[in-house]
Amino acid sequence: MSRMNYTVAIYSGNIPSTTFIENLIEGMSEKGLRILLFGKKLKDVSYKENVEIIATPQSELPLILFVIKEAGKLYFKNRNKLSKLLTSVKARNKSFRYFVKDLGAILPILNAAPDIFHIQWAKTLQVYPELMQLLDSKIAVSLRGAHINYSPLNDPELAEAYRSHFPKVDAFHAVSNAISSEAQKYGAVSNKIYVIHSSVRESLLTGDVHPKIKGTKLEILSVGRFHWKKGYHYGLDTMKMLKESKIDFHYTIVAQGDVPEEITFLMNEYDLSNEVTIIPGLQYGTLIDKLKSSHVLLLPSVEEGIANVVLEAMAVGVPVITTDCGGMNEVVTDEINGFIVKVRNPEAVAQKISALLGKTENELSLMTSHAREKIINEFSRQGQIEQFHSFYNKLATE
Amino acid sequence: MRIGLVLADLPQYSETFFKYKIKGLIAGGHEVIVFTSGNAGTKPITDYKVKYSLPVMKGNLVLQSLNFFNGILKTLIVSPSRVSKLVSLEKKEGRNFWEALKSVYLNSHIITEDLDRLHFGFATNALRKENIAETIGARMSVSFRGFDINVYPLKNPGCYKLLWKKIDKVHTISDYLHKKAVKIGLPESIPYSKITPAIDLTKFALKNDRGKFHDPVRIVTVGRLNWIKDYETAISSLAILRTDGIKFLYEIIGDGKELERIRFAVYQSGLDDCVKFLGKITHDEIVKRMEASDIYLQTSLQEGFCVSVLEAQAMGLMCIVSDADGLRENVVEGVTGFVAERRRAQSFAEKLIEIIRMSEPERIRIADVARMRVEDEFGIEKQNRLFNEFFLN
Secondary structure (H helix, E strand, C coil): CCCCCEEEECCCCCEECCCCHHHHHHHHCCCEEEEEEEEEEECCCCCCCEEEEEEECCHHHHHHHHHHHHHHHHHHCCHHHHHHHHHHHHHCCCHHHHHHHHHHHHHHHHCCCCCCEEEECHHHHHHHHHHHHHCCCCEEECCCCCHHHHHHCCHHHHHHHHHHHHCCEEEEECCCHHHHHHHCCCCCCCHHEECCCCEEEEHHHCCCCCCCCCCEEEEEEEEECCHHHHEEEEEHHHHHHHHHHCCEEEEEEEECCCCCCHHHHHHHHHHCCCCEEEECCCHHHHHHHHHHHCCCECCCCCCCCCCCCHHHHHHCCCCCCCCCCCCHCCCCCCCCCEEEEECCCCHHHHHHHHHHCCCCCCHHHHHHHHHHHHHHHCCEHHHHHHHHHHHHHHHHCC | EEEEEEEEECCCCCCHHHHHHHHHHHHCCEEEEEEEECCCCCCCCCCCCCEEECCCCCCCHHHHHHCCCCCHHHHHHHHHHHHHHHHHHHHCCCHHHHHHHHHHHHHHHHCCCCCEEEEEECHHHHHHCHHHHHHHCEEEEEECCCHHHHCCHHHHCCCCCCHHHHCCCCECCHHHHHHHHHCCCCCCCEEEEEECEEEECCCCCCCCCCCCCCCCEEEECCCCCHHHHHHHHHHHHHHHHHHCCCCCCEEEEEEECHHHHHHHHHHHHHCCCCCCEEEECHHHHHHHHHHCCEEEEEECCCCCCCCCHHHHHCCCCCCECCCCCHHHHHEEECCCEEEEECCCCHHHHHHHHHHEEECCHHHHHHHHHHHHHHHHHEEHHHHHHHHHHHHHH
């Protein structure tokens, strides 16, 4: 296999996928790799011509026809594989519908046989174990947030699937060092794990980074969907303390989804209806404007990979306070380029807000300049693309 | 008296509250009919009459429409004048004809009965049934539970507006719950009786070895795995104990939606080896687990009253509860147990350490005072008497 002439399947199951994955596809297609995308097509996307989409139909009749066609193809290529696949998928599925659905997902991948099959969500290993068993490709798996950090704790079958498949994976991409060591508990081999951080858009790295906080109402912002792991209940504890200390502040939570009972309850108990606003999700551009007009970005999470919103705040020069969860301490160094506190400790966050208010303008500028420097050096889009490119090259030539 | 009791489900083993309430009323010479929508599949043998509401089938429009018209027609044939009265009462409240018909359907199991009083076991049970008591010429009353008052109205402001107009008395399990109901619109002129939950003291015997702690010390909580119980704070307080070098075993009894979240907190706090999730177990097994425990911990953000804490006090466990309103009425701080500041792990940890360092005689003294108070104030007989009074007057 020559270095440039290989195909990579970037597999998330959805076309298009999350921002992170779409960036990866775009970056790699610019590098001239041949890329295959499989799964459910959600809407039209215009990729470069070296990106090929092999979508699985979702409605019943087209799906059945698709499965018959793909099964026929595999029959002529490798009868043995087809029969193994049918046996295995049938054993797993009681209903005919899911049997067909699973075949529709797996068959086109086996037929296309890419050189590298890059699984974006580790749970895929449990959902479609046949990919590990029947695909001759090099298998790469990305290690992200919940899939590694807590789902297997509460799901012994998932943990077991990881333990049996991880040792056989050819290479892992980890979004942080923290998640890399977590994955090793399930048998991921350390010298096969490559830490490649996420990145921020270049456009955020322009403009000045001199925050002004003194003499105004402190605008605190948190961004991220409603989920217990985001720790908004701890965030509200902190706000209660700020209110008791008579600090003039306003807290905005930008979060998609229904406001959980718990959050409504705490806001009501703490009497924070004037101090806290919840905005149900914003367009990217508006969100960045909102971020730029805030005085501090707070991440009260109990679990993260590396939260992109913290990287974005650091890029645009907004001071950050984050909990030390997941890989956040690989980005933020306390008092140098932001503030970092232990998880589940709202008092500590309140103290950091006081510390922030006590800083001079020069001290703050120094902090935010360090933050931007960190992003430019370690979280740039270009750097990330280069790292992924060599990740695939290495895997292809091994 | 003929008393109708509207409940979401037939009382399960955990809901001793309603079970005793019904038994007590029957013993007091009343006739009791329970109206419910739940459990229609497995009809249990009861010593009281049970009537089930007509089924509501979500998703199957054809079947539901057929059911609907069939139900309305049958009800109309049996009691035409009451149906017309209910429809007119509903329309008076601004509900349109279709909504009024829907109410006829939802109330069809009650509408044919002649009752002196119709009592709703939960305020949320009374939604869309506000006019049925007046329709059948019964007086109407309601019991408040924690969720009814603390949580449901937050997302549904004004949901009890019509209910407040129709009831002539209220039963509350704690003073604060009544106060909170007044805050959300219950007129203060409506009389209320505070009747706390009660427990069967013979089932929760005082431990012989009370006050004597195991090594490692054994801590227990009984309750659904739900955000309002705030298990995360319990876990964080135990993490502080661990840092202080105190050895313990914590058992959580109950199941629920938040298992993943709580299990992650345990893992993240490095407490995997000393926290156990027992899931949902039988009532007898719960008593056994409590007997084998030293401390009962309840970190809830809010509670109506909390029977488990009462049971723990009856058995002589050292209780630490949060300062959520219902719990403050349940435990007398420093006398029958200890109260810590809710959501503050440090506060719970301090109380835990205080109890662990306390001498055995001191613990026994607290356990005995707690037992005595439960016997005096939270026994079944007293509850029965109060309920009979509630329904008589």
